[in-house]
Amino acid sequence: MATTAFQRGALGDLRVLELGTLLAGPFCGQLLGDLGAEVIKIEPPGQGDPMRVWGRQKAGDPSLWWPVIARNKKAITLDLRQAEGQALLLELAAKSDFLLENFRPGTLEKWNLGWERLHAVNPRLIMIRVSGYGQTGPYAARAGFGAIGEAMGGLRYVVGDPGSPPARVGISIGDSLAATFACVGALAALHHREKTGQGQVVDSAIYEAVLGMMESLVTEYDKTGYIRERTGAILPNVAPSNVYPAADGMVLIAANQDTVFRRLSEAMGMPALADDPGYANHQARGARQAELDALIGRWTAGLSTAAVLGLMEKHGVPAGQIYRAPDMLEDPHFAAREAIVEVPHPQFGSIRMQNVVPKLSATPGGIRAPSPSLGEHNDPIYLDFLGLPRERYAALKAARVI
Secondary structure, eight states: OOOOTGGGOTTTTOEEEEOOOTTTTHHHHHHHHHTTOEEEEEEOTTTOOGGGTOSOOOTTSOOSSHHHHTTTEEEEEOOTTSHHHHHHHHHHHTTOSEEEEOSOTTHHHHTTOOHHHHHHHOTTOEEEEEESSOSSSTTTTSOOOHHHHHHHTTHHHHSSOTTSOOOOOSSOHHHHHHHHHHHHHHHHHHHHHHHHSOOOEEEEEHHHHHHTTSTTHHHHHHHHOOOOOOOTTOOTTOOSEEEEEETTEEEEEEOOSHHHHHHHHHHTTOGGGGGSTTTSSHHHHHHTHHHHHHHHHHHHTTSOHHHHHHHHHHHTOOEEOOOOHHHHHHOHHHHHTTSEEEEEETTTEEEEEEOOSSOOSSSOOOOOSOOOOTTTTHIIIIIIISOOOHHHHHHHHHTTOO
16 A cells, blocks of 8 residues: 555654754754654755764764654755755745745845745745744844753753752753754744745744743842752752652652652651641742752662662652663663654664654654765655756766766
């Protein structure tokens, strides 16, 4: 039986041109590709995305970051600085649903590839633009990496221990958040296009994506003058919710709801704690947070991690270990839900990585293809899809346009 577009995923009938580099744009492309879209990654001839060599790897081996960010993508080369390259991009855009880029604002306009020209060749095209500060405003033209967006968006200030300078989250969270919001915006624009036939620009700024995740941080200051500070492993006045020592490690317990705290008290063999006026409700526990954490820590320290987790599960108290990669690979729940999958790869034989999120019951996404080599799909895209004459194709290759 023939495979239909939607059997490849919910977005299986859509095409994405990915012009971005590094993470903020390409992660959006990964998300769209994971859900079935055909993603054509466009890179400069002979150069490619720096992500091809970034990340931890063994000496002499390919990047171990690239297989994740470039999965489910096709790769072609194209020099957008040359007029012939710009003309080819317009031909591709005329047959595509999305154009995704994360250059500094104004770069595509400098190459005569701004929104007005793209919209003219394909009014249905949705242009996804990811940048540090957005496409407008006094900072728009500034160089903006994810780390700066995390700082301006308020995340860096609240991450870390109170007595230390602001820390960073151990991943490129600002880039990934901007890419995720860009994907959400792209799908919203797609819904609008289904009703009107018209594309539009999706403008996702890194600092705004981070800001969007900052809960009531601005509102608290606006109405009370309160500024959130670094608090380490806790949220002030939310107790108990912390990392506690065990005899052979540590465990995270989150029992800050009244009914859950009662169950924790029973698991600890101290049911009277739940009725103690000092701990009986959320506000009381928050006022005595350090005292309560110390009490729980003395109890957990006398038990193994397995024993604590067993008691928490028995009594219905949210708890868990703080996982590293080896823990994830050994966990039966990860295995049962295929949260991590092993996929064939031409350079590694096979490679394990996180699976597609979220899971869809009728049109699930999947990892259909490994990361491509530079220009791997030049022939099928230029010759078969665009239908370039072979003589022109050869001339463009000779001129290093492709």
